Amino acid sequence: MRLYGYYRSTAAWRVRIALNLKGVRVEQRARHLRRGEQRTPDYMRLNPQGLVPTLEFDDGTALTQSLAICEWLDETHPAPPLLPDDALARAKIRAFALTVACDVHPVQNLKVLARLRSLNLPEDEVTAWARWAIQDGLKACAALLARASGPFCFGPAPTLADICLTPQLFNARRFGVDFAGLERLLEAEAACAALAAFADAAPERQPDAE
């Protein structure tokens, strides 16, 4: 299997964590997002959105969308689980993951910020936009954990929620988010950082890191 990604893409980063947790080795192929390598015709045949990540099988089958890839991994490589067995607990964890993956990340990704710049928005307002999207979402994420025990987002082991949280906190720091009230999220991040599966997935450890 080949994983098309970019060292700093938080969506590709999620899949790297999930693959590491499952012990699945893949060949990494970088697509440099700032050079537009994700928009070439060849790549867009694999991923019609022109985004990373894409997981390509040896027979040419391509899976897109980080959460769909993580769920596929969890269904085909059940141990260790990314989601528990109980349906209600699964729904809570998925809601946390989707809060990041739907309502935070896409509103502050490279593509949206580039569109804002194309509207002649000054750079400080572009940064403020990203900070707004992340701050608002992470505040909700912290509230979603109000009744969940630590040290990870939902208990004693990492789940799909932690897989989404760690990369998003990296972006939060890039854009100067205020972490007051987000201590529970930082606690989960610290628990994750102690695991090789998370540490090895970090941007600076990727072959295409700059």
Next chain:
Amino acid sequence: MRLYGYYRSTAAWRVRIALNLKGVRVEQRARHLRRGEQRTPDYMRLNPQGLVPTLEFDDGTALTQSLAICEWLDETHPAPPLLPDDALARAKIRAFALTVACDVHPVQNLKVLARLRSLNLPEDEVTAWARWAIQDGLKACAALLARASGPFCFGPAPTLADICLTPQLFNARRFGVDFAGLERLLEAEAACAALAAFADAAPERQPDAE
């Protein structure tokens, strides 16, 4: 169970379709998004994002995020299935659903468009932004169906993909998206429209429709 929604929210609409397909009846409670009824302290205790939908159980448990609610419904009420048994087929359908739910809808929702207006963007550029986000995403969605048989998105019965598609096409029309090249999506929408589960979930049939 109570479903907090808004007649024109495409995320709440997805859950209405899923509930109808499963034959699960709920009490509907409207939160008028343009009047800010989703940001009251009482409601935000149920949904810390201040968004719809929320599915609240009689014991006070609240589920948020439309796709998490749909997956919970599919796990607890298996017939008819919203996803097939095969892991690869599930991944393809989830990728389609997430393309809409992550990369289209949140970039053009009420909250983001309001933020654009607050930056003094003229109304025609706000509309062009929404059209851009939808057009780009739906083009990718059509490509994701290139090898899938109809009449629904993925074969002879509706899935999570159709649940996301129908409401997004409603928004596409609102913002004047060009449907050239999207014929396969319109075919799936027509197949859905013939089903009572979809027809009954339409905005104009909701108690809070204006």
